[in-house]
Amino acid sequence: MNDSKRRVYFDHNATTYMREEVIEAMLPFLHTRFGNASSLHFFGQENRGVIDEAREHVASFIGAEPAEVIFTSGGTESDNIAIRGVVRAFREKVPEPHLITSAIEHPAVLKTCEALEKEGVAVTYLPCRRDGSIDVADLEKTVTDSTILASIMVSNNETGVIQPLKEISGILRPRGIILHVDAVQGMGKIPVDVGELGADLLSISAHKFYGPKGIGALYVRRGTPVEPIYTGGHQEEGLRPGTENIPAIVGFGEACRLSALHLEEENAGIGALRDRLQEGILEKVPNVHINGGGAPRVPNTCNVTVPGIEGEAMSLNLSMLGFALSSGSACATGDPDPSHVLKAMGLDPVEAQGALRISLGICNTDEDVDAFLETFPKVVRRLRELSPIKGES
Numbered sequence: 001m002n003d004s005k006r007r008v009y010f011d012h013n014a015t016t017y018m019r020e021e022v023i024e025a026m027l028p029f030l031h032t033r034f035g036n037a038s039s040l041h042f043f044g045q046e047n048r049g050v051i052d053e054a055r056e057h058v059a060s061f062i063g064a065e066p067a068e069v070i071f072t073s074g075g076t077e078s079d080n081i082a083i084r085g086v087v088r089a090f091r092e093k094v095p096e097p098h099l100i101t102s103a104i105e106h107p108a109v110l111k112t113c114e115a116l117e118k119e120g121v122a123v124t125y126l127p128c129r130r131d132g133s134i135d136v137a138d139l140e141k142t143v144t145d146s147t148i149l150a151s152i153m154v155s156n157n158e159t160g161v162i163q164p165l166k167e168i169s170g171i172l173r174p175r176g177i178i179l180h181v182d183a184v185q186g187m188g189k190i191p192v193d194v195g196e197l198g199a200d201l202l203s204i205s206a207h208k209f210y211g212p213k214g215i216g217a218l219y220v221r222r223g224t225p226v227e228p229i230y231t232g233g234h235q236e237e238g239l240r241p242g243t244e245n246i247p248a249i250v251g252f253g254e255a256c257r258l259s260a261l262h263l264e265e266e267n268a269g270i271g272a273l274r275d276r277l278q279e280g281i282l283e284k285v286p287n288v289h290i291n292g293g294g295a296p297r298v299p300n301t302c303n304v305t306v307p308g309i310e311g312e313a314m315s316l317n318l319s320m321l322g323f324a325l326s327s328g329s330a331c332a333t334g335d336p337d338p339s340h341v342l343k344a345m346g347l348d349p350v351e352a353q354g355a356l357r358i359s360l361g362i363c364n365t366d367e368d369v370d371a372f373l374e375t376f377p378k379v380v381r382r383l384r385e386l387s388p389i390k391g392e393s
């Protein structure tokens with residue numbers, strides 16, 4: 001069983017490595033071109049232009065104007081600035097505001113909404129269907145006169161299920177309700193266009209698509225009311241004050257430029273690998289099911305439940321055999337509770353505990369898939385023999 005020295009990375013939804021070109025583009029700014037873009041001397045001024053250039057790459061990737069892109073430290077910060085910033089902006093006009101989100105959002109959105117509830121904001125957490133998608137009719141029913149914002153993700157980090165944002169914005173826009181979209185797991189996997197989605201605010205994170213960690217952006221449609229949640233300098237329209245992280249911004253711009261160039265061809269390849277992997281699992285391992293398999297999904301994600309076996313036991317065993325993947329989302333690792341996403345999809349706790357998230361990326365090959373299909377059934381068989389709840393082996 002331990003016949004392979006192969007190391008396979010199947011956890012691209014947790015993070016990705018940087019493309020070579022991204023590292024190359026960043027290097028001068030980690031060394032000789034260290035100036036602060038706010039400085040008036042030439043060290044500063046020669047770096048102003050590279051921020052503008054990166055902003056253009058990010059904006060063009062999502063169909064926005066450069067002036068609508070605010071650099072942040074990543075998805076979590078973008079979500080916070082967006083949601084808290086809108087609530088602040090409406091404080092006087094709507095003293096008892098109502099927000100809509102879904103039960104399957106990332107903790108960056110869920111915990112922000114929960115914190116706001118403690119400050120008197122009413123929040124509706126929409127359920128999802130068994131296939132992991134949100135029912136637009138549910139959303140429409142929950143809209144009230146006090147609803148100021150809805151926050152819904154492009155695609156889910158655990159299942160990859162794509163949410164019906166066009167229909168959602170079609171309901172919200174005529175009513176003047178702001179739509180915030182967490183696009184962290186969609187970027188680089190499917191086309192994300194703020195105009196097509198009808199997003200007023202949209203969060204991005206570079207490390208999910210071959211850019212650096214600790215950098216992201218918030219798209220703010222011109223005229224969208226967002227009050228700053230931080231105090232400090234003038235940078236990023238005052239929404240994200242603080243000295244710009246120029247090496248990361250440059251790398252982020254390059255990651256966007258390259259992802260835009262290769263999106264279609266790279267993801268067609270990844271999708272074919274994912275489908276072959278999934279079919280192989282269903283064929284070789286009895287009594288398993290694919291969570292979200294019936295809904296439209298991003299091409300790189302496969303979430304499989306093996307009832308009776310803990311996902312954590314599977315991922316640890318697979319890790320020892322050279323396969324890096326996740327039992328839930330990376331943010332929930334170490335959390336003994338089953339995934340909130342799978343619970344919302346109606347899986348019972350045993351099924352939800354038995355989930356494994358396989359997320360592919362541009363480095364993966366047919367050989368990686370073959371090696372996994374060789375190893376995974378053996379791991380499942382062995383763990384099922386040890387399990388007190390005997391699944392079929």
Ligand SMILES: Cc1ncc(COP(=O)(O)O)c(C=O)c1O
Binds near residue numbers: 013014074106
């Ligand atoms: C859907 C979603 N939103 C937000 C985040 C947080 O992004 P970051 O790691 O850049 O803070 C993640 C990270 O996994 C995510 O998957």
